[in-house]
Amino acid sequence: MKVLTLNFLTCAVKACKSSSDSFPLHPKDCELVSDELEVNSALLTNVLTRVDWKALTTTAAELGFPTLPATPPTPEELAGDEKMLKELHTLLMETQINEGKLVCGHCGHEYAVKEGIANFLLPNHLV
Template identity: 60%
Template structure:
């Protein structure tokens, strides 16, 4: 499960839908893997406005990854004058597209429910007593 995906997920319980604490889901005992991909500057630039930057900073901190800038980078700052990608763009690409959770758990900050992640796939099916 790519870290980019975690920026769009929240707890599946109905009671958590209206609570801010249910987002983002917090990784626990996460085993990370790196899968190299070709750099796609346009994709990263187009994703920036859609990201919850505070949630991304929280995830990076909880996973022990390098700290992200305090503010969301501006798309124009991601390429130098000659059009070459900056180091910030490369770092964002690595974090969002190449870093994935191979196994572990995702924990809701509101109810504490743990969603298992196995082989890079999170199980969001709730037991019947929690639906």
């Protein structure tokens, strides 16, 4: 599961639907793997307009990545800053969670991640 995917996931527990604490899910005890990919600045620029920057900075910090700026870079800033482009590319496109857990900040439910796939099936009492 790519780190980018975490920016689009929220807790599936019914009681968490109305809570802002259910997003983003927090990585716990994660084993990260990296795939070497060619940098595609146009793709990255388009993706950045769709991500929740605050959630991304939280996830990056929890995974031990360098601190991201408080606001997302503009396309012009990204084009002029090769280091930032590469760091965001590494975080969003190359880094994957292979094993671990994703934890809801509201209810504490843990979703297991095995072989890069998160299990979002809930027990009957949480549906």
